[in-house]
Amino acid sequence: MSSEKSKNPFKKGPSNKSPILWTIAFFALVGYYFPFQSFFTTTEDTIDPKSVILQALETNLAGNWSQKYTSEPHLAGTNYGLVEWTEQKFKEYGLKTTIDTYDIYVSYPEDHDLKLISNKTGDVIYQAPLKEDIIDEDSTTKGDDLIPTFLGYAANGNVTAQYVYANYGTKEDFDYLKEQEVDVKGKIVVVRYGKIFRGLKVKFAQEHGAVGVLIYSDPGDDYGITPANGYKQYPHGPARQESSVQRGSVQFLSQIPGDPTTPGYPSKGDNVERKDPHGSIGKIPALPISYREVKPILKKLNGHGKQPKHFAGELEGFEYFTGPNKNYNLNLYNQQKFNITPLWNVYGEITGEKKDEVIIIGNHRDSWIKGGASDPNSGSAALLEVARALNELSKQNFKFKRTIVFHSYDGEEYGLLGSTEQGEYYADKYQRDVVAYLNLDDAVSGKHFKLNASPTLNHVLLEIAKQIDFPEKDVGSLYDHWLKTSGKVGSLGSGSDYTVYLDHLGIPSVDFGFVGGKGDPVYHYHSNYDSYHWISKFGDKDFVYHNVIAKFLALLTLELSEHEVINFKLHDFSKELEGYFNDTVSRVPKSWLHKTITDQEEENWDDYEFANKVSNGQYPGDKPMGMKCHMMKTIHNQKHNYTLADLLKDASHDLGHFKNVTRSIDSTGVELQSLYDDYDNLPIWKRIAVVFRIRRLNKVLKYFERSWIYRKGLDNRFWFRHIVYASGRYTGYAGQTLPGLNEAIEDGSFDRFVKWVNVLSRSVKRTSSQLNA
Template sequence: MYHPFAFQASEDEIDFRSTFLSALEVNLASNWSKIYTAEPHLAGTNYGLVNFTKEKFEEYGFKASVDDYEILVSYPNEHALNLLEEGDVIYTAPLQEDVLEDDETTGGDDLIPTFLGYAANGNVTAEYVYVNYGTKDDFELLKGLGVDVAGKIVVARYGSIFRGLKVKFAQDNGAIGVLLYSDPGDDGGITEANGYKQYPKGPARQESSVQRGSVQFLGGIGAAPGDPTTPGYASKPGCERQDPHDSIGKIPVLPISYREVKPILKKLNGHGVKMTQENWVGELEGFEYYTGPNKKTELNLYSDQFYNISTLTNVYGEIEGEIKDEVIVIGNHRDAWIKGGAGDPNSGSSSLLEIARGLGELQKQGYKFKRSIVLMSFDGEEYGLLGSTEYGEYAAKQLSKKVVAYLNVDVSVSGPVLGLQGCPSLYSVLKKAASILPYPEEGVGSLLDHYISHNGDKIGVLGSGSDYTVFLEHLGIPSVDMGFGPVKGSAIYHYHSNYDSYHWMETYGDKGFVYHNLMAKYLGLVALELSDREVLNLKVADYADYLIGYFEVVKKKIPKTWLKERIEDPDTLKNLLTYSEDETSFMKSTAHGYYKAKSPLPFPEFLKHGMCPKHQGSIMHLLEDHEDVTLGDLLDSTITDLEKVKETTEAFDAKSEDLQLQFDDRYSLPFWSRFKLRFLIIKQNKLLQYFERNFLTHKGLHQREWFKHIIYASGRFTGYAGQVYPALQEAIEDNDFDRLVDGLGVVSKTLRRIYGELS
C-alpha cells in the first residue's frame, strides 16, 4: 500500500513541470501526423496503426496492451444518385471528391468513398423536399405549412444537430431516403461569393468536399452509443446480439457536396413554399430555398454497404503510480472516415504521442508518479463512440472504483482558439495548468488569458459526440473535452472530408504544428497536476456554483401555472425522502460516496433513509402536511438544498487545502499526527474521487436509460449539444408535471446526500 510518509524529502526532487515541458520543446507532432494520415484507417481496419501506437507507448516507457471488441459496423460498397425529370435522367451526381494536385492525400487508389456509416441499404425513387437542417422543429414547421415528406426523399443541410438525428426525424416523419450536404451559408462568410478562393488556393470550402460520418441515432430517444446490437453491455465474442434498429435507421442516406446538390435543389425553385426565415436560407447559388416538391422531378437514391461484425481494437498505455486505485485517463480515438484525418482525430493522436514522450522522459529521469496515468487510443469513435463505450461497459466496475478523471482530446487542432467543456470540479486545475503556459500569439499572455478572452471565466457543458460520453454520462467519472478550434475568419475546416489532410493542416490549420505541441503540453500538465498533488486537485465548491446557475436556467422554463399545483400522491412524497432498495444497491455498485474505499469508514447510515439527520432541510417541514405541498414549495426546498451544498462544499474545499498544507509540512509533525493525517487524506480523496458518482441515477433518463447522469446529457433532439438537468428539462418539454416532480425528487435527494457526506 502507498504510504505518503514513508519517504524523506529530497533536495534532488524532480520538478515535474519543467522536466515535462522541456521534453516537449522538441516538437515531433508533425512526424506523427504524417504517419497517421498517410493511409486509410476506418474503424476495424489498419492494424498497422494499432501496432504503431502500441510500439510508441512501449518506446516511451508505458506498459502497453490491446483490447478487442466484436462490433457491428458498415463499410461502403456501391452508391448512385440520379435526378429524373418526367422519368428521364437529367443529372448523375459523381459522388466523389476532386483529386487535388497540391494535396497528395486526395489521390491514389486507396481513397474511401463518400458514405455514411450505418446508413441502411436501399434503392428508392421519389419526389424530394428541402427540410433545412432536418431538426424536429423543422419537420414540425413543414407539417404546419402543409408540406408532406411522407414517401419522399428529404434533402437536409449539415448543422444545428447531429446528422444521425436528421435521419431519425426524417424516418419518423415517413421519408424514404435522405441526402445531406454542406451549405456555404454555414461557412461564416469564408466563401467564393465573398472573394475567397477555394482550397487549396485559398481558405474557402472546396466545392466537391463531402462530410462523411455516422448516422447512428446516438443520444436520441430509445438509442444509446456503442454497438447497436449490444445496448448497455460489451461486445465481446459470444455475446448476445439484439435488433440494432433502436439505434440505427431503416432508410438509405447519402452525403453529397454542395456542388452536387445545386442542380438538384434548383429544380425546387417555384415549387412548394418559399422559405424566407433567416435560419432556413443559406447561400447556395441558384437555389431560392423553396421546400418543393416539384411534381415533375424525382431522385433515384441507391446505397449499398457491407454490414459486418468486425474486430475493433483499443490500445492502452500505462505508467503505474504509487497509488494504484487512483488513475487519470487521457483518451483519443484513432479511426477516421478518410485517408487523412489530420484534424479529426489525428491532431489528437499526434498530441497523445507527444504526451507519452513527455511523460516517458519524466519517468526516465526518475520521477515517481503518485497516481497511475493511462493513455487510451480508441477505435470506432466515428461510428458511434464504439471502442470507448464497449470498454466502458466491459470495465465499468474497475473504472468506477479507480478512475479520478477522464481527459479527452479528439480534434486537438482545427484552429487557434482553445475550447473547454467539462465538469466544474476540474476547472480549477484546468485554469492552473493554462496559467503556466504562454499562448503562441505575441501580446496575448498565458493560455488562460487567451481562454478567458474568448470564453469568459467559465467552462462549457459536455453533451456527446466523443469518447468522454461513457465515462461521464454512464459511469459518473469527471471528464473534460478540449481542443483548439476555428475563430471567425479562419480557413474552413473540411470536417470528415478528404481535405482534412496533412497538407491542409500545415498550410492553414496549424503552420509549424505549434498548437499540436501546445495541446500536448497543456493536457499532459493537467494530468500531472492531478497526479502529483497529495490531496486530489478537484474543487467541489466550483461544482456547487454551476449547479445553482444551471438550476436557475431550468426554473425559468417551468410553466408558471405549475408552481401552485399540489403534489398529492403519498408515494410520490415518500420518494422525495427515501431510497428504494434498487437505488441503494445501485449506489453501492457505482462507488457512490466513500464506502467503496479501502479505508476504515462505514457505509453512511443516512443513506438507509435518504437523509442526513444533521441536514434535514426545509422539505421535512413541507411533508408534515402533504396536502399543502406544491411544486413551488418543492422548488424552494431544492434551492435551499443547493445553498447548503454550496456552504458545505466551500468548507470541504477549505479542508482539502488545509490537509494539503499539513502534508507539505508533514515532517514538522509528530509521528502520531502524521499517521492520523494519512487516514484523513485517504478519506478526503475518496470523497473527491467519487463525488461525480453521486449524480448517477439507477433508472437513467426517460426512454434513454443508458444515460444515467442527472446533471449532464446530450440533448435527445440535438445529439451533440449538452443539456443540464436533462430529466427536468425533458419533463418540461414534454409537458409532464409528474415526471418533473419525480426528477426534482432525485435531484433533491442527491443534494442532501452530498451535504450529508461532505459535512
C-alpha cells in the same frame, strides 16, 4: 456480525491487552495506507517535473506523428498495422501496453448512386459523381485506397421519390414543415449539416415518413470564408473545396452510443447476446454530398413550396424554397455491407504509487478517410507527445503518485464504439479507481481554444492554461486567449469518447482543443481534404498549436497526478448546479406551481448506484447512519397541500446548503494540501494525521461525481444515467443540463417533473451527508 470493537483498531481495548500490540496494529494499518518511509524522509524534489516536461516538448514531433497517421486509410476495424505501430510507440515511451479487442456491428460502403429524374420524360438530367476532386499537391486525395463518400450505419435501399428541403433537419425544422403543410411523407429529404448531430437528422426524417435523406455542407455556415466573399477554395485558399463531402455516422447518438446490437453491455466474448440494432440506427437510406453536387438538385425547388427566411443559407442559385417540385424525382441508392468485425483499443500504462487512483487520457485512432489530420490525428499526435514527455520524467527515476493510462480507441466515428464497449466492460473497475478522464479528439482544427468539462475540473484547467504561452504575439497566456475568445467552460454533451465516462459511469471528464472560428480557414471535417497537406499549410503551420495542446495536457496530467489532495473544486460544481436549477425553474409552466403533489412510487436504494455500492461495501468508505431511512420517507412526510412551488423551494434550500458544504470541503482540501507541502517540518504524529485525513478526503473527491448516477437512467434513455449532464436528445452533440427535469418540461409531463425534482433533491441531500461524514 463482528463487533464494532473488532472493526476499529483505534477504539480502546480491554485493559489486559499490551499497548505494544496496539502500537504494532496501528503502524501496520498506517503502512497499508501510506508507505512508512514517507513519515521519516523529506519530500525535497531533486528535479522539477514541470521543467522536464516543457523542455522535452521544446522538441516538437507532432508533425511526424500526423504524417504517419494520415498516410494510410484507417477506417474503424481496418488497418491493424496502425494498431501495432501505436502499441510500439507506447512501448518506446516506457508504457506497459495492452491490445483490447471487441467484436462490433459496423457497416462498410459497397455502392451508391444519386440521379435527378424528369417526371415528364423519365430522363436522368443529372447524376451526382459522389466523389471528391483529386488535388495534385495533396497526396492524401489520390490513389486507389480512398474511402468512398458514405454514412456509417445508413440503411441499404433504392428509393425514387419527390424531394423537399428541410433546412438543418432539426426537430423544430420538421415541426415547422408540418405546420406549413409541407408533407415529407414518402419523400426524400435534403438537409444541410449543422446545428445537430447528423444521425438525428435521419431519425427525425424517418419519424416524419421520409424514405431517404441527403446531407450537404452549405457555404452559409463557413463564417463568411467563401468564394462569394473573395476567398479562394482549397488548395489555393482558405475556403471550402466545393467538392468536399462530410462523411460520418448516422447512429442515433443521443439515444444510446456503442454497438447497436449490444445496448448497455459490452460486445466481448463468444456468447454475446445480439439484439435488433434499429433502436439506435435508422431504416432509411442516406447519402452525404458536396454543395457542388446538391446545386442542380436544389435549384429545381425554386418557386415551389414555402420560402422561410430562417431556412436560407448561401448556396449560389438556390432560393431556399422547401419544394417539392412535382416535375422532378430523385433516385437514391445506397448499398453497404453490415457485419460484426473486430475493433482494437490500445492501452499504455504508467503505474503510479497509488494504483487505486487512475487518470485516463484517451483519443480515438479511426478516421472516415485516409487523412484525418485534425479528426482524430491532431489528438493522436498530441497523445504521443505527452507520452514522450512523461517518459522523460520516468527516465530520470521520477515516481508518479497516481497511475496514468493512455487509451487509443477504435470505432469512435461510428458511434463511440471502442470507448463505450470498454467502459461497459470495465465499469466496476473504472468506477472504483478512475479519478478523471481527459479526452482528445480533433485537438487542432482552428485557433480558438475551447474547454468543456465537469465543473469540478474547471479550476485546475484554468490554472494550467495560465502556465502556457499562447503562440501569437501580444496575447499572453493560453488563459488570456481563452478569456478573450470564450471565457466560459462549457458543459459536456456527447460526440466523443468522454461520453461513457461522464454520462454512464460518473467520472469527471474534460474535452478540449483549438476549434475553427471567425477568420480561421474552413475545416474540411470528415473530408479527404482533412489532410496532412491542409493542416500543415492552412490549419496549423509548423504544428505550433499541436505543441500547445501537448504542453497543456502534459501539465494537466502532471498536476492531477502529483497534487496530493485531488485537485477538484466541488464548490464550482455546486454553483453550476444551482444555476442549472434556477434556469430550469424559470421555464416551469406557471400553471404547475400550485398543483398539489400526490404520493409517488418510492425509489429503491438500488436506484442510487453509488450510494448502494458504498453501503454494500463495493467501494471503500462510510455511509452516513440513517441516510436510507431519510431517503425512503421523503415523499410520505409531506404536508397535505404540498405544492410544486413548495417542493421547488425546499429543493432550492437543499442546494443552498449543498453549496455551503462544498465550500467547506474545498477549504479543507486547501488546508490539507498546505500541511502536506510543509510535510518535512511536521512532527511524525502530525504527518500520520495529515495522511489519514488526505486519504479520507481523496475518497470523497474521487467518488463525488458518481453521486449523480441514477441507475434507472433517464426516461426512455436508460443508458444515460447522470442526472446533471447528458447528450441533448434533440441535438446529440450539445449537452443538456438537468435532462430529466428539462425533458419533462418539454414533454409537458408534471408527474415526471416532480419525480426528477425528488431525484435531484435526494441526491443533493445524500451527497451533502456523505461530504459531512
